[in-house]
Structures are given as structure tokens and as C-alpha cells.
Amino acid sequence: MPTHLDTQQRASIKRKSRYFIVLDDHLYKKNKDNPNRPIRVAKESEIEDILYHMHSDPLAGHFSVDEMYRRVKIRYYWPQMFNDVRQYVRTCDECQRRGKNRRTEPLHPIKVGQPFDRIGMDIVGPLPKTKNGNMYIVVATEYLTKWPEARAIPNAKASSVVSFFYEDIICRHGCPKEILTDRGTHFVNEMLASLCDNLGVKHRLSTAYHPQTNGLVERFNQTLCEAIAKYANANKDD
Ligand SMILES: [Zn+2]
Structure with a gap:
């Protein structure tokens, strides 16, 4: 633990650390609903990528804020996650162009195999x-x-x-x-x-x-x- 922290800060970190676990060098948040599937803690540098893949990627569905939050939170955790999701969806260029007609149903992608199958x-x-x-x-x-x-x-x-x-x-x-x-x-x-x-x-x-x-x-x-x-x-x- 960093040495410059005072006793109170150390105690606070210790208390919060009970909710987290390290697996293969990655930080995970313990999952109350499904203890076998801890939730990956996203680094700040990864957030933009995650939001893109869960929303704007050609295989993602430009889901609404609530649907997207539901999907993101079963896979990732970071502080202020809901705000980031809301901000991302509200400022999505494509969603704004399409207006209110936002997809809330999951997509059913066509099953395709490997190239040259x-x-x-x-x-x-x-x-x-x-x-x-x-x-x-x-x-x-x-x-x-x-x-x-x-x-x-x-x-x-x-x-x-x-x-x-x-x-x-x-x-x-x-x-x-x-x-x-x-x-x-x-x-x-x-x-x-x-x-x-x-x-x-x-x-x-x-x-x-x-x-x-x-x-x-x-x-x-x-x-x-x-x-x-x-x-x-x-x-x-x-
Ligand atoms: Zn969108």
C-alpha cells in the first residue's frame, strides 16, 4: 500500500478492497449475484473501447441507456459507470440521427463459420x-x-x-x-x-x-x- 497515505485512508482502502479480487493480474469486483463470475474492473483507458464495442460496433445494437447499462454491468465495473454509459449513448451521433427509434431488442446475428469453411x-x-x-x-x-x-x-x-x-x-x-x-x-x-x-x-x-x-x-x-x-x-x- 502506498506509504504516503494516512491511517484513515489506509483503513478506507482496506475496507473497500474486500469487494475486489485479483485474478491473472487483473482487478475484478466480486459478484454477489454470481460468485463464480467476478466482474472485470475496467481501467480508465479501456472505457472508451468498451463503450464503443457495446454500443457503436457494427455487431452491437445502439442500445438505449438502460439496456446498455444492463449489458455493461454484467461484464465490467468502473466508478461512475452509469453516468459514462448515459453520456455515451446520449452523444452517439448515429442514435441522434435515428431519433427515438432506438433498438432495445437483442440482435440475432446470422451464424457464420470461419473463412474458407x-x-x-x-x-x-x-x-x-x-x-x-x-x-x-x-x-x-x-x-x-x-x-x-x-x-x-x-x-x-x-x-x-x-x-x-x-x-x-x-x-x-x-x-x-x-x-x-x-x-x-x-x-x-x-x-x-x-x-x-x-x-x-x-x-x-x-x-x-x-x-x-x-x-x-x-x-x-x-x-x-x-x-x-x-x-x-x-x-x-x-
Ligand atoms: Zn448509438
């Missing part, structure tokens, strides 16, 4: 032959981040598709849990089936009745196709 694959072509003899483009689009990978291939055969899938997707991004493709023989074949089997990748097929199943890739392909067609016509190069 789910991949859509498609083939584009035949296109004008390039100098290297490529006529098709195989495209894979990652569903979470919409990240596309593409490779020019000479033909739409299974071996071309499988080496793209193995080298450009699995080796570079890890093994996906699931791939979605159309029912063309370039995707529905022994070679790809056995690779998927061995790696535990689920191969889902989009049906003719639900073409939107793989809409993400097809939408990207339209854009890519237009760009590449222009480029290929101009260069006949890869």
Missing part, C-alpha cells in the same frame, strides 16, 4: 484461347468474405479442376468444410469425389431448381468474365 466453385468458358492454351477459368468464391480465387485452365476436365482446388484452395487456405458446385462433369467426377472423401469435405450440388444456391460465384463470374473477356480479346495472353 464454405466455398462455391464454378467454371467459366470456353473463352478465346490464350497463348498458353487456356480456354476456361475455374473460380472459387469463399462465402464469408466473398474472397475469390481463380485460375485459367486449358480444359474443363476433372484433373484441371482438382489441381486448382487442391493447389490454390486447400494448400493456400486450408481444407474447407463444404464446397458447392453445379452438376457438371467437371465437378461431379471420381477424382474430386475421392479427394473430398479423403479430406472430409462435403460436396453439395446446386440444383437446377435452386440456381441461387450458388449465386455468389455466378455473380462474381459475370463481373470477372466481362473483365477477362475484354482482356483476353485484347491480349490473347494469360
Whole structure:
């Protein structure tokens, strides 16, 4: 305890310290309602961040003062917490613009997995032959981040598709849990089936009745196709 404090101040600190506990170098406030979950004491420098994450973050819901206070206080403690929450919400630019229409219901975010869990694959072509003899483009689009990978291939055969899938997707991004493709023989074949089997990748097929199943890739392909067609016509190069 700091030595410059007088007896009274020391006694006061000692008295208050009964409500706190140190775990892993962090100060926590004991939790009467749930003794197994002590409440983290926020440092002054952390408060702004906490308020942002609990209110303004894209995944937070711009909750009202009361709702936000209810949420903050089960996780954090700091002196004058309610005042800070109220001040933060009242001065939130977005809340002011939206007026009284404040959200008090919890959000239900869409469940998404890890990047490269789910991949859509498609083939584009035949296109004008390039100098290297490529006529098709195989495209894979990652569903979470919409990240596309593409490779020019000479033909739409299974071996071309499988080496793209193995080298450009699995080796570079890890093994996906699931791939979605159309029912063309370039995707529905022994070679790809056995690779998927061995790696535990689920191969889902989009049906003719639900073409939107793989809409993400097809939408990207339209854009890519237009760009590449222009480029290929101009260069006949890869
Ligand atoms: Zn707000």
C-alpha cells in the first residue's frame, strides 16, 4: 500500500478492497449475484473501447441507456459507470440521427463459420484461347468474405479442376468444410469425389431448381468474365 497515505485512508482502502479480487493480474469486483463470475474492473483507458464495442460496433445494437447499462454491468465495473454509459449513448451521433427509434431488442446475428469453411466453385468458358492454351477459368468464391480465387485452365476436365482446388484452395487456405458446385462433369467426377472423401469435405450440388444456391460465384463470374473477356480479346495472353 502506498506509504504516503494516512491511517484513515489506509483503513478506507482496506475496507473497500474486500469487494475486489485479483485474478491473472487483473482487478475484478466480486459478484454477489454470481460468485463464480467476478466482474472485470475496467481501467480508465479501456472505457472508451468498451463503450464503443457495446454500443457503436457494427455487431452491437445502439442500445438505449438502460439496456446498455444492463449489458455493461454484467461484464465490467468502473466508478461512475452509469453516468459514462448515459453520456455515451446520449452523444452517439448515429442514435441522434435515428431519433427515438432506438433498438432495445437483442440482435440475432446470422451464424457464420470461419473463412474458407464454405466455398462455391464454378467454371467459366470456353473463352478465346490464350497463348498458353487456356480456354476456361475455374473460380472459387469463399462465402464469408466473398474472397475469390481463380485460375485459367486449358480444359474443363476433372484433373484441371482438382489441381486448382487442391493447389490454390486447400494448400493456400486450408481444407474447407463444404464446397458447392453445379452438376457438371467437371465437378461431379471420381477424382474430386475421392479427394473430398479423403479430406472430409462435403460436396453439395446446386440444383437446377435452386440456381441461387450458388449465386455468389455466378455473380462474381459475370463481373470477372466481362473483365477477362475484354482482356483476353485484347491480349490473347494469360
Ligand atoms: Zn448509438
